[in-house]
Every structure is written in structure tokens, then in C-alpha cells.
Ligand SMILES: [Zn+2]
């Protein structure tokens with residue numbers, strides 16, 4: 001799991017300046033458990049400007065420190081990544097719990113897609129929705 005020190009180290013490795021505002025956003029992100037919205041972070045660090053919060057969270061997402069999770073109701077949430085690299089999520093439509101998954105699209109499928117469309121594929125979203133084991137046993 002990430003802590004303040006390891007995230008700061010990641011930022012430094014990326015050649016990014018550690019400003020007090022960035023540090024405040026990182027600390028707020030690590031303080032929250034489960035998933036959260038940009039607004040949750042904004043209310044944690046009222047002294048930091050909105051644009052800085054958005055930029056920092058985007059940066060942390062690109063570094064795989066934060067995951068972006070699309071919930072079943074269409075809202076976008078963030079959470080601290082447990083895997084520290086590219087992965088996908090299983091989202092429970094009943095309790096909104098999120099599980100991280102190793103599964104990804106077969107690279108052959110991506111290559112084929114790039115070849116047939118002429119696109120240079122830069123990324124993809126892949127989320128799975130369903131009911132978790134706890135919610136399934138509740139209704140049984
Ligand atoms: Zn994740």
C-alpha cells in the first residue's frame with residue numbers, strides 16, 4: 001500500500017515538484033478510505049485551489065497511485081490503488097464495493113484493433129459490474 005513517503009518518492013521519480021499544495025492533496029487522498037469524489041478531496045483541503053486538486057488527482061491517476069472507478073450509477077470515484085500498476089475493477093451494484101482484478105484485454109486483441117482501425121491505442125477502460133459474494137448471500 002502507498003503511504004505519504006512512497007507517493008512523494010514516486011512524484012520525485014517523475015521529476016515533479018513537491019509543492020505544499022500537492023503534498024496536502026496527497027495526504028488528503030491517503031487519509032480517505034474506500035472510494036471518494038473530487039469534491040470529497042476539495043472539502044478536505046479548502047486552502048488548495050480547485051484546479052490544483054484536479055491536476056494533482058489526474059497526475060496520481062496517471063501514475064497508478066489512484067484508480068478511477070466508474071460506479072453503476074454513472075458517477076466517477078477515485079480510490080487509492082492497491083496494485084500500483086495497470087488493472088481493472090469488479091464493482092458491486094448492490095453495495096458499491098470495489099475489487100481489483102488482474103484480468104486485462106488480451107494484447108493480441110489490442111494489436112488487432114490497432115491494425116484494423118489504424119488507431120494508435122493509448123488506453124482503455126474495462127469495468128465489471130455484478131453482485132459481490134456478501135450481497136449474493138444476503139438475498140439467498
Ligand atoms: Zn484499482
Ligand SMILES: [Zn+2]
Pocket residue numbers: 092093094095096097131132133134135
Ligand atoms: Zn456487494
Ligand SMILES: [Zn+2]
Pocket residue numbers: 086087088103104105124126
Ligand atoms: Zn487493461
